[in-house]
Amino acid sequence: QINGDRLWASLMELARIGATEKGGVKRLALTDLDKQGRDLVVGWGKEAGMSITIDQIGNVFMRRDGTNNALPPVMTGSHIDTQPTGGKFDGNYGVLAGLEVVRTLNDLKIKTEAPIEVAFWTNEEGSRFVPVMMGSGVFCGAFSLETAYAAKDVDGKTVGEELERIGYKGPQVPGDHPIGAYFETHIEQGPVLEDADKVIGVVPAVMGLSWYDCVVTGMEAHAGPTPMGLRKDALQVSTRIMQEVVAIANRYPPYGRGTVGMVQVFPNSRNVIPGEVKFSIDLRNVNDELLNTMHEEMLAFIDKTRSESGLKISIERVSYYPPCPFHPECVDAVRSATAKLGYSTMDVVSGAGHDAIYAARLAPAGMIFVPCKDGISHNEIEDAKAEHLEAGCNVLLHAMLERARL
Amino acid sequence: QINGDRLWASLMELARIGATEKGGVKRLALTDLDKQGRDLVVGWGKEAGMSITIDQIGNVFMRRDGTNNALPPVMTGSHIDTQPTGGKFDGNYGVLAGLEVVRTLNDLKIKTEAPIEVAFWTNEEGSRFVPVMMGSGVFCGAFSLETAYAAKDVDGKTVGEELERIGYKGPQVPGDHPIGAYFETHIEQGPVLEDADKVIGVVPAVMGLSWYDCVVTGMEAHAGPTPMGLRKDALQVSTRIMQEVVAIANRYPPYGRGTVGMVQVFPNSRNVIPGEVKFSIDLRNVNDELLNTMHEEMLAFIDKTRSESGLKISIERVSYYPPCPFHPECVDAVRSATAKLGYSTMDVVSGAGHDAIYAARLAPAGMIFVPCKDGISHNEIEDAKAEHLEAGCNVLLHAMLERARL
Numbered sequence: 132q133i134n135g136d137r138l139w140a141s142l143m144e145l146a147r148i149g150a151t152e153k154g155g156v157k158r159l160a161l162t163d164l165d166k167q168g169r170d171l172v173v174g175w176g177k178e179a180g181m182s183i184t185i186d187q188i189g190n191v192f193m194r195r196d197g198t199n200n201a202l203p204p205v206m207t208g209s210h211i212d213t214q215p216t217g218g219k220f221d222g223n224y225g226v227l228a229g230l231e232v233v234r235t236l237n238d239l240k241i242k243t244e245a246p247i248e249v250a251f252w253t254n255e256e257g258s259r260f261v262p263v264m265m266g267s268g269v270f271c272g273a274f275s276l277e278t279a280y281a282a283k284d285v286d287g288k289t290v291g292e293e294l295e296r297i298g299y300k301g302p303q304v305p306g307d308h309p310i311g312a313y314f315e316t317h318i319e320q321g322p323v324l325e326d327a328d329k330v331i332g333v334v335p336a337v338m339g340l341s342w343y344d345c346v347v348t349g350m351e352a353h354a355g356p357t358p359m360g361l362r363k364d365a366l367q368v369s370t371r372i373m374q375e376v377v378a379i380a381n382r383y384p385p386y387g388r389g390t391v392g393m394v395q396v397f398p399n400s401r402n403v404i405p406g407e408v409k410f411s412i413d414l415r416n417v418n419d420e421l422l423n424t425m426h427e428e429m430l431a432f433i434d435k436t437r438s439e440s441g442l443k444i445s446i447e448r449v450s451y452y453p454p455c456p457f458h459p460e461c462v463d464a465v466r467s468a469t470a471k472l473g474y475s476t477m478d479v480v481s482g483a484g485h486d487a488i489y490a491a492r493l494a495p496a497g498m499i500f501v502p503c504k505d506g507i508s509h510n511e512i513e514d515a516k517a518e519h520l521e522a523g524c525n526v527l528l529h530a531m532l533e534r535a536r537l
Numbered sequence: 538q539i540n541g542d543r544l545w546a547s548l549m550e551l552a553r554i555g556a557t558e559k560g561g562v563k564r565l566a567l568t569d570l571d572k573q574g575r576d577l578v579v580g581w582g583k584e585a586g587m588s589i590t591i592d593q594i595g596n597v598f599m600r601r602d603g604t605n606n607a608l609p610p611v612m613t614g615s616h617i618d619t620q621p622t623g624g625k626f627d628g629n630y631g632v633l634a635g636l637e638v639v640r641t642l643n644d645l646k647i648k649t650e651a652p653i654e655v656a657f658w659t660n661e662e663g664s665r666f667v668p669v670m671m672g673s674g675v676f677c678g679a680f681s682l683e684t685a686y687a688a689k690d691v692d693g694k695t696v697g698e699e700l701e702r703i704g705y706k707g708p709q710v711p712g713d714h715p716i717g718a719y720f721e722t723h724i725e726q727g728p729v730l731e732d733a734d735k736v737i738g739v740v741p742a743v744m745g746l747s748w749y750d751c752v753v754t755g756m757e758a759h760a761g762p763t764p765m766g767l768r769k770d771a772l773q774v775s776t777r778i779m780q781e782v783v784a785i786a787n788r789y790p791p792y793g794r795g796t797v798g799m800v801q802v803f804p805n806s807r808n809v810i811p812g813e814v815k816f817s818i819d820l821r822n823v824n825d826e827l828l829n830t831m832h833e834e835m836l837a838f839i840d841k842t843r844s845e846s847g848l849k850i851s852i853e854r855v856s857y858y859p860p861c862p863f864h865p866e867c868v869d870a871v872r873s874a875t876a877k878l879g880y881s882t883m884d885v886v887s888g889a890g891h892d893a894i895y896a897a898r899l900a901p902a903g904m905i906f907v908p909c910k911d912g913i914s915h916n917e918i919e920d921a922k923a924e925h926l927e928a929g930c931n932v933l934l935h936a937m938l939e940r941a942r943l
């Protein structure tokens with residue numbers, strides 16, 4: 132059994148770095164605050180007797196030796212960067228739960244056969260730099276180190292420069308690092324566990340995701356003198372597409388998701404008919420065929436809307452990863468650890484992307500979810516119960532021990 | 538007949554003050570550039586032998602004496618402030634057409650019985666300071682001088698301070714100034730004249746206007762893990778209202794207008810379900826009863842949407858003026874001047890608000906429209922033909938002469 136109070140205390144201490152007035156955390160990737168957070172966690176890792184390796188994209192691996200160091204490590208991890216309006220738990224919990232597992236093994240003087248590693252991956256959130264899940268993505272070869280280095284924030288600063296500046300551009304080649312198995316604990320970031328009053332979510336898979344930028348171009352004109360029939364109102368045409376995004380998701384329950392989260396209207400003046408509207412589309416499903424059907428239906432609807440309205444509509448896919456089923460052995464390890472510990476449980480498909488989906492391309496992987504208050508995440512009011520975080524960490528301990536062997 | 542080349546040259550010279558790269562003008566009310574524009578026009582007025590009066594809200598009246606100065610002046614005017622992405626003609630044309638009328642009378646040594654005045658009104662556009670049509674509104678008592686003085690721009694600067702700073706807070710009490718009749722020439726700011734291939738629009742009335750701020754409050758949550766059925770998506774609910782705004786306008790042709798021009802989505806992040814959407818609604822009609830019906834239908838739809846969606850929806854009316862029919866004598870003066878000069882013509886209801894609607898509360902008033910390219914205004918590409926501007930100015934000359942008597 133891990134020490135829940137110690138886990139909670141570490142979470143609260145890390146959350147002080149970048150703490151916001153509303154009780155959240157703003158610690159964007161590769162900022163000075165991120166460096167402070169990294170230094171704190173690395174310090175804790177060293178205190179726990181772990182050796183530290185840093186790779187060229189700034190991923191940090193903290194290693195506790197096993198009795199047979201020729202075996203690939205059983206790894207756990209997540210990220211410590213946050214959203215601009217982030218919470219205390221997203222990512223941070225997965226890293227500190229890993230640290231707590233090691234601290235517990237130290238307390239109990241338990242030796243594992245395989246080494247144990249706790250990783251934190253660079254820029255999971257993708258808020259400051261795109262693509263999201265950058266560190267794990269480079270690690271598994273989903274995109275190149277050069278692509279990642281060249282990514283710019285709004286001020287034009289690059290990942291390469293900023294990594295160097297904060298002293299976290301390490302020597303190790305990303306991916307040049309074996310993994311025996313990978314586990315990640317995370318708050319659910321959705322309401323399913325809380326609604327069902329369960330403590331542990333066993334994660335069979337992560338949904339695939341398709342992101343688009345859509346631009347509708349009409350003609351800006353004065354809202355008063357322009358007759359209704361002569362308008363090219365980019366917003367009105369956009370609202371039809373926005374409604375269809377949700378309608379498409381509703382046609383593919385229970386795992387279809389459709390969201391328009393970002394909208395920009397030009398010139399955005401009260402008495403000017405919008406001449407251009409840009410908006411994002413986020414489609415997800417756990418079944419790649421259905422995700423593709425949703426994609427096709429959306430493109431068909433846009434074609435239809437284009438010819439009906441006569442307006443210019445462009446659509447570009449800006450991100451995609453397929454659904455990621457986790458490895459049956461890792462899913463079973465989580466399930467049996469949960470059963471052994473007697474926690475209430477259910478399967479929860481992850482709607483959010485996680486570093487685990489990239490780790491899963493290199494090794495058997497699995498995830499453990501715990502509830503978060505009202506299912507809210509990416510929000511300063513994100514909250515979770517200490518007893519649930521403790522439970523998730525206990526499941527992590529036992530699942531890792533099963534794979535690392537005593 | 539006025540001098541079209543001289544009118545054009547003055548328009549182009551004034552347009553240099555605040556000229557933008559795209560060929561437009563950015564000369565916001567009460568800025569240094571507005572002062573430069575005002576100084577230029579006042580200088581031209583003095584050169585044309587006119588006396589200058591400035592009132593406490595910065596309205597400027599340039600007066601050419603008549604043979605009987607006990608008669609109230611026949612006034613024309615408009616504004617010289619512009620939108621941030623404004624054009625060369627909106628407002629400026631009305632002021633410089635008035636100046637051209639006086640220059641022509643001087644050239645021809647014509648004396649009128651009643652004095653002639655050319656006014657430019659402060660802050661018609663309402664871009665920097667709300668309310669719109671501020672100078673003429675204070676002048677006619679639609680709202681108080683104190684309200685206007687207290688209006689703040691985004692930097693917190695007030696109208697009172699800024700008027701003082703640029704030296705245009707005059708001594709005259711607004712409205713303490715008789716008007717015999719008021720005419721205003723303006724580009725149409727809509728496509729009706731161009732579509733019908735007519736040169737002069739006789740303006741029987743200006744539509745009434747109702748402006749609203751609507752706020753839909755849902756709950757922001759992660760776009761991936763949150764099932765469709767558990768969402769409180771503020772944008773999806775907003776799109777229904779946005780579509781209804783247009784549907785309502787379409788139910789009351791030909792003068793119903795409905796526009797959503799301004800939208801703000803919070804937190805406006807690609808993978809976050811919008812938790813709050815604020816947007817503007819602009820409803821217009823030339824018939825006040827129908828405008829009121831449109832208002833009632835919108836409120837009823839919002840009530841229905843509130844109870845169907847369960848989301849919080851607030852709606853606030855932020856501006857209203859009723860339709861303004863112009864005085865039959867002034868409308869006829871415009872119509873007969875147009876006939877006399879032989880220009881092609883049609884009646885065009887004004888969809889845009891103008892200083893003339895406030896002047897019309899104090900004296901018989903009328904307006905003259907000329908076409909603008911593609912009906913585009915409030916846009917740097919706003920354009921108009923020299924021959925149309927000349928024609929409108931000729932109509933103004935003859936309509937004013939009819940009222941001022943030779």
Ligand SMILES: NC(=O)NCCC(=O)O
Pocket residue numbers: 255256263482483484485761808
């Ligand atoms: N966990 C998380 O929020 N990842 C970002 C990518 C996504 O939107 O799912």
Ligand SMILES: NC(=O)NCCC(=O)O
Pocket residue numbers: 355402661662669888889890891
């Ligand atoms: N002429 C003009 O654009 N006035 C501003 C008020 C309106 O939107 O009609």
